[in-house]
Amino acid sequence: MTTTKKAAPASERRAHLVRLAADLFAEKGFRATTVREIADAAGILSGSLYHHFDSKESIGDEILREFLDDVLGGYRAAVAGTDDPRIAIERMVRSSTAALSRHRAALTMLQNDWAYFSAQKRFAYLRTAMKEIEQTWIDQLERGKRSGQFRADLDARLIYRLLRDILWIPTSWKQSRGQSWSTDEIVTGLLHLLFVGISAH
Amino acid sequence: MTTTKKAAPASERRAHLVRLAADLFAEKGFRATTVREIADAAGILSGSLYHHFDSKESIGDEILREFLDDVLGGYRAAVAGTDDPRIAIERMVRSSTAALSRHRAALTMLQNDWAYFSAQKRFAYLRTAMKEIEQTWIDQLERGKRSGQFRADLDARLIYRLLRDILWIPTSWKQSRGQSWSTDEIVTGLLHLLFVGISAH
DNA sequence: CGTACTTGCCCAATCGCTTGCTCGGTTCCG
DNA sequence: CGGAACCGAGCAAGCGATTGGGCAAGTACG
Numbered sequence: 001m002t003t004t005k006k007a008a009p010a011s012e013r014r015a016h017l018v019r020l021a022a023d024l025f026a027e028k029g030f031r032a033t034t035v036r037e038i039a040d041a042a043g044i045l046s047g048s049l050y051h052h053f054d055s056k057e058s059i060g061d062e063i064l065r066e067f068l069d070d071v072l073g074g075y076r077a078a079v080a081g082t083d084d085p086r087i088a089i090e091r092m093v094r095s096s097t098a099a100l101s102r103h104r105a106a107l108t109m110l111q112n113d114w115a116y117f118s119a120q121k122r123f124a125y126l127r128t129a130m131k132e133i134e135q136t137w138i139d140q141l142e143r144g145k146r147s148g149q150f151r152a153d154l155d156a157r158l159i160y161r162l163l164r165d166i167l168w169i170p171t172s173w174k175q176s177r178g179q180s181w182s183t184d185e186i187v188t189g190l191l192h193l194l195f196v197g198i199s200a201h
Numbered sequence: 202m203t204t205t206k207k208a209a210p211a212s213e214r215r216a217h218l219v220r221l222a223a224d225l226f227a228e229k230g231f232r233a234t235t236v237r238e239i240a241d242a243a244g245i246l247s248g249s250l251y252h253h254f255d256s257k258e259s260i261g262d263e264i265l266r267e268f269l270d271d272v273l274g275g276y277r278a279a280v281a282g283t284d285d286p287r288i289a290i291e292r293m294v295r296s297s298t299a300a301l302s303r304h305r306a307a308l309t310m311l312q313n314d315w316a317y318f319s320a321q322k323r324f325a326y327l328r329t330a331m332k333e334i335e336q337t338w339i340d341q342l343e344r345g346k347r348s349g350q351f352r353a354d355l356d357a358r359l360i361y362r363l364l365r366d367i368l369w370i371p372t373s374w375k376q377s378r379g380q381s382w383s384t385d386e387i388v389t390g391l392l393h394l395l396f397v398g399i400s401a402h
Numbered sequence: 403c404g405t406a407c408t409t410g411c412c413c414a415a416t417c418g419c420t421t422g423c424t425c426g427g428t429t430c431c432g
Numbered sequence: 433c434g435g436a437a438c439c440g441a442g443c444a445a446g447c448g449a450t451t452g453g454g455c456a457a458g459t460a461c462g
Contacts, residue, residue: 013437029313031233035422047424048438056422112313115228151393158382158390165370169363181359189359192352193394214411236448248450249412257448 014052017042021059022105029112030060057122060109064117067106068129070099075136085144090191092137093167097187100171107168134160166190215253218243222260223306230313231261258323261310265318268307269330271300276337286345291392293338294368298388301372308369335361367391 020041024033035056039046053059074095079088100107109117110126117123137160144150170186181189221242225234236257240247254260275296280289301308310318311327318324338361345351371387382390 011436028316034420036420044437045439046422047440047442050423050425051437112230116233155382155386155390158386159394161374162367162370162390162394165373166363166367169366172366173362181356185356185359189356189363193360193363212410235446237446245411246413247448248414251450252411 011052017049017052018059018062022063022103025060025063026105026108028108030109031113031116057120060117061122063103063105064109064123064126067099067103068125070103071096072129072132074099075133079136079140084149085140085147086149088140089137089144092140093163093191094187096167097170097183100168101183104171107171111168111172133164137163212253218250218253219260219263223264223304226261226264227306227309229309231310232314232317258321261318262323264304264306265310265324265327268300268304269326271304272297273330273333275300276334280337280341285350286341286348287350289341290338290345293341294364294392295388297368298371298384298391301369302384305372308372312369334365338364 017038021033021038024037024041034046035049036046038059039049042049075092078091078095082088082091118126138156141150141154141156141159145152145154145156167190170181170183170190173180173186218239222234222239225238225242235247236250237247239260240250243250276293279292279296283289283292319327339357342351342355342357342360346353346355346357368391371382371384371391374381
């Protein structure tokens with residue numbers, strides 16, 4: 001009665017399964033991961049997953065929504081407290097990095113399976129969220145140009161595109177082999193690159 | 202007699218089929234693309250592909266090899282003519298951008314299906330080529346540090362990793378909807394970002 | 403000229419397997 | 433008892449791969 005067939009019970013077990021699935025998605029992408037692999041990771045049979053979810057896509061949907069909520073929340077907080085676009089951008093960079101490390105699966109899914117998701121109306125919210133993200137960045141970049149803090153010849157849209165994709169690069173390194181850099185080192189390196197480039201002086 | 206069974210005839214038709222397959226790989230990745238889709242794009246049945254190729258992997262192999270040859274050739278030419286690491290790096294950036302736009306499929310394949318390819322001994326040459334690419338970049342960055350042209354506190358390996366991934370970002374924009382930037386605009390924006398950052402002065 | 407053979411290309415059919423998913427039944431626990 | 437969790441078996445669809453054969457154009461040879 002409480003749960004018909006399509007509903008989402010939102011139990012603790014369910015949340016755990018989502019996390020297990022997310023780990024697999026983060027490494028292989030959405031489509032390349034099978035429901036049997038997810039079930040194996042949970043120690044159950046694949047059919048048993050459908051007691052918790054009505055489809056594989058629902059798992060993906062949940063992961064993507066949580067990620068976008070997290071990112072957008074962070075951006076709104078980043079621009080709320082200050083009038084200085086440089087401070088706002090630095091906050092957005094740090095906020096993005098933190099959010100991405102919290103949702104590695106969502107990133108891999110958006111990278112590998114964007115064509116798959118964006119073709120479905122169920123995932124139309126992806127485009128909406130992306131547009132808000134883009135607008136937030138461009139607003140700050142334009143403000144920085146007007147205030148004279150950023151180069152006047154700067155193409156805000158182009159820089160945004162570069163930044164957006166640059167920011168989620170280090171996330172895919174996390175699971176990489178061998179010694180790595182700490183999140184701090186990476187963010188520092190990025191911010192340095194962003195504001196002053198690689199040249200001396 | 203001439204062609205036993207595993208050979209590659211290297212005909213014109215074959216090259217055309219590789220191009221069709223590459224277009225699909227560029228959009229969906231290697232594993233996510235089926236041989237039936239490739240055949241459909243060519244207007245033939247899937248089985249007919251096996252007259253030209255002995256396996257789906259052979260198509261991928263051909264695409265990847267051509268790409269790596271192109272990139273490495275460009276790098277060798279870029280560092281050959283000059284002693285100035287900044288000039289060498291600028292040449293490498295331009296060479297990379299050009300090569301990537303010529304081999305969008307290879308990029309998507311390396312991004313989406315790296316785990317798949319690198320696990321096979323048939324594709325062992327991928328790691329070899331990647332190492333030569335990395336060494337070329339690091340050499341130039343270190344030379345720039347020693348000559349005082351680049352910041353002394355610069356982590357060459359970190360910067361290389363960032364650059365490598367940054368460089369192939371704009372490639373995935375090419376097929377995007379609506380107005381875009383020209384290759385020149387993108388390269389200029391990147392080089393500017395790389396050498397002087399976004400700050401005014 | 404005409405016949406025989408080769409070559410390049412493709413179809414039709416099928417194999418063994420994996421995919422996401424279904425569903426009736428069973429176990430466990432409050 | 434009742435509900436949540438899971439099992440076990442299986443389905444239709446699709447997957448990559450392979451085989452055997454057919455068709456047309458070319459080549460060789462008498």
